[in-house]
Amino acid sequence: MAAPRLLLGFLVVLACFSETCFAAISFSSLRRTLVVTASHPQRLLKAGEDKIIVTWGLNQTFPAGTDSAYKTIKVQLCYAPISQVDRAWRKTVDNLSKDKTCQFKIVKGPYTTTNQTSEWTIERDVPTATYFVRAYALDAKDNEVAYGQNTDAKKTTNLFEIQAITGRHVSLDIASVCFSAFSIVALMGFFLAEKRKGSKAQQ
Ligand SMILES: *[C@@H]1O[C@H](CO)[C@@H](O)[C@H](O)[C@H]1NC(C)=O
Ligand SMILES: *[C@@H]1O[C@H](CO)[C@@H](O)[C@H](O)[C@H]1NC(C)=O
Numbered sequence: 587m588a589a590p591r592l593l594l595g596f597l598v599v600l601a602c603f604s605e606t607c608f609a610a611i612s613f614s615s616l617r618r619t620l621v622v623t624a625s626h627p628q629r630l631l632k633a634g635e636d637k638i639i640v641t642w643g644l645n646q647t648f649p650a651g652t653d654s655a656y657k658t659i660k661v662q663l664c665y666a667p668i669s670q671v672d673r674a675w676r677k678t679v680d681n682l683s684k685d686k687t688c689q690f691k692i693v694k695g696p697y698t699t700t701n702q703t704s705e706w707t708i709e710r711d712v713p714t715a716t717y718f719v720r721a722y723a724l725d726a727k728d729n730e731v732a733y734g735q736n737t738d739a740k741k742t743t744n745l746f747e748i749q750a751i752t753g754r755h756v757s758l759d760i761a762s763v764c765f766s767a768f769s770i771v772a773l774m775g776f777f778l779a780e781k782r783k784g785s786k787a788q789q
């Protein structure tokens with residue numbers, strides 16, 4: 587009698603490993619119960635340098651106990667729609683196991699019933715794009731059960747831009763300044779030469 591049960595148990599474990607055991611959680615099924623704010627020195631931030639201060643907590647209009655199943659909080663940096671256009675690798679999919687909106691971890695830790703704040707220095711590998719911040723509440727099984735974000739449902743407000751480290755090489759800037767200076771000198775030289783030629787022809 588024990589052998590078939592053991593086999594069944596084994597099959598269940600196997601099924602879990604082959605992904606079917608992961609509950610398919612859809613974003614649209616999550617309740618927006620968290621209030622998330624992100625503050626930063628300016629709207630255009632530099633990867634590897636600037637900091638974002640994220641604050642999250644339960645929206646107090648929900649009754650006490652709403653968050654009783656929340657065990658972990660996961661805060662992420664997410665692509666705004668404008669930076670997802672024509673980029674399948676950043677696509678928003680309602681099935682959370684396939685969603686590519688939020689790809690950068692800001693912080694993950696135990697959920698507390700009081701507001702929490704975390705300061706994050708934008709990691710050096712974050713690409714140039716427009717972003718927002720989202721927090722997911724996870725239950726004891728690490729499944730998403732609720733969320734909150736620093737923008738509206740359509741992801742149009744409070745967005746900020748991050749400039750990647752490779753888009754702003756100082757040497758490149760110097761080179762372009764030198765090049766423009768050179769072009770102005772060259773243009774002036776050309777202009778003077780033409781003028782001299784013109785006055786010679788008049789004589
Ligand atoms: C979500 O994606 C996972 C992994 O690909 C899949 O197993 C699951 O069936 C999908 N769920 C829905 C509702 O499409
Ligand atoms: C809190 O939740 C209520 C009800 O869903 C909503 O109307 C309100 O805008 C939320 N407050 C914040 C700060 O998100």
Ligand SMILES: *[C@@H]1O[C@H](CO)[C@@H](O)[C@H](O)[C@H]1NC(C)=O
Pocket residue numbers: 621623643700701
């Ligand atoms: C938590 O944050 C919300 C929204 O920013 C605020 O309304 C509330 O007073 C804060 N609660 C505490 C205990 O600081």
